[in-house]
Amino acid sequence: MKTSAQNDYVTPANRNARRRTWRTLILFLWGVLIACVVVGSLLPAASSLMVAIGRLHIWDKLQHFGAYLALSFLPVIGFRDRRRGLIAGLSMFLLGVLMEAGQHFSPGRSVELGDVVANGVGVSCGTLLGLPIRTLIAILRVRADHRRLRPKGTKPAVSFP
Numbered sequence: 001m002k003t004s005a006q007n008d009y010v011t012p013a014n015r016n017a018r019r020r021t022w023r024t025l026i027l028f029l030w031g032v033l034i035a036c037v038v039v040g041s042l043l044p045a046a047s048s049l050m051v052a053i054g055r056l057h058i059w060d061k062l063q064h065f066g067a068y069l070a071l072s073f074l075p076v077i078g079f080r081d082r083r084r085g086l087i088a089g090l091s092m093f094l095l096g097v098l099m100e101a102g103q104h105f106s107p108g109r110s111v112e113l114g115d116v117v118a119n120g121v122g123v124s125c126g127t128l129l130g131l132p133i134r135t136l137i138a139i140l141r142v143r144a145d146h147r148r149l150r151p152k153g154t155k156p157a158v159s160f161p
Contacts, residue, residue, distance in 0.1 A: 026078035033074065034095070037067050041099035045108025061118040068096055068122030069129070076130025077137065089130060093123045 043050050053063075072089035079085030096119030103109040 023078050023080060026074055030071070030074035030078060033067070033070055037071065037095070038099065040067075042102050042106050044106055061114055064096070064115050064118035065122040065125075068092055068119045069126035071095070072123040072126030073130045073133075076127055077134045082134065085130070085134070086127065089127045090123060092126075093120050096120070096123065 040049070040053070071092040075088035075092075076085045079088060097116060100111050100116050100119070104111050
């Protein structure tokens with residue numbers, strides 16, 4: 001029969017599986033968001049989806065900023081390797097430039113330099129926001145691991161503020 005301390009212990013394999021699940025979920029959401037941005041960027045202006053988005057009365061540049069902030073933020077916190085996350089996040093600017101160029105071929109749409117600027121500002125902010133949040137997640141993960149591995153009723157060897 002297991003004691004309560006043994007039941008509370010989380011094996012490294014279980015902990016890694018949980019981390020993979022969250023990373024997979026974040027990266028899946030990132031892929032869905034990429035698909036939504038590609039479709040939304042290349043649809044004709046008269047399509048029902050674009051007409052419905054136009055009825056929201058949200059400034060076009062704010063939509064670009066928000067979409068590309070999320071597109072760059074998610075890979076920065078989702079990739080295990082920090083460098084790959086940064087590269088993937090910053091590459092979203094290239095996606096924005098390509099989508100804006102693709103609008104030249106979409107009926108009723110036009111290429112706007114302001115949209116490219118809004119995309120770039122969103123990518124920059126998303127990447128810069130993702131870096132400290134990635135660090136915070138790592139710190140919280142270490143604290144949680146220390147608490148789980150410490151036997152009940154004992155004081156921690158290292159104190160975290």
